[in-house]
Amino acid sequence: MKMASYLILLLIGLSACSNVHLNPVFPETTQSGQKIFVCKVNGKEWIPTKGNAINGLSIGCYKGSFYIHAQRVEKNTTTQYIYLRKANTRTEGSYSFHNSETDQANYTYLENSCNYRRQAIENGHLTITRLDTINGIVSGRFDFIVKQKNCPDIEVTDGYFDYTYR
Numbered sequence: 001m002k003m004a005s006y007l008i009l010l011l012i013g014l015s016a017c018s019n020v021h022l023n024p025v026f027p028e029t030t031q032s033g034q035k036i037f038v039c040k041v042n043g044k045e046w047i048p049t050k051g052n053a054i055n056g057l058s059i060g061c062y063k064g065s066f067y068i069h070a071q072r073v074e075k076n077t078t079t080q081y082i083y084l085r086k087a088n089t090r091t092e093g094s095y096s097f098h099n100s101e102t103d104q105a106n107y108t109y110l111e112n113s114c115n116y117r118r119q120a121i122e123n124g125h126l127t128i129t130r131l132d133t134i135n136g137i138v139s140g141r142f143d144f145i146v147k148q149k150n151c152p153d154i155e156v157t158d159g160y161f162d163y164t165y166r
Helices: 002-022
Strands: 036-041 044-046 057-062 065-074 077-086 093-096 104-109 114-116 121-132 137-146 154-164
Touching (some): 036 077, 057 137, 104 121, 104 137, 104 154
Antiparallel strands (some): 036 044, 036 154, 057 065, 065 077, 077 104, 093 121, 121 137, 137 154
C-alpha cells in the first residue's frame, strides 16, 4: 500500500510538472492597462522585447487612429517589427484591415530582408474591447495575414493587447 501511495504521488507530481511546460508563456488577458502585447507569428509565440535601451512596445490612439508598434530583439539587434494602424477607431468594436493609406498591418523581418507593407495585407481584423480615453487604457485582439513576393507568407494570430497610453 505504501508503494502504491508513493507511485500515485509521483505520477501527480510528474503530471503537474509536465503541465507547467505545456502551458504557453502568454500572460492572462486583462483590460486594466497592464502593458501586454502578445501574438503568434506562423504559430510561434511572439512577445516584444526591449533591446539596446529601446522600449519594445508603443500602443495608442491619436486623432481617431489606433496604432501598435512592437519590436523583437534577437542576437542584440532589432530583427522583427509588427506595426498596426487603423483609422476611425474612436469606439470599441470590430474593424477590418484593408489595403489603404489609413490601414496598416506590417511585419518586418530583417534576417531575411522581408518587409510586408500595407499593400501586402491579405486579411486582418482588430477588435477593441476597451477604449478608455479618460484613463488612457486600450485593450483588444487582432490577427492578420500578409504576403510578399519572394518571401514566406506571414500569419499573425491570437494577438491581444492591454496597454496604458498617454
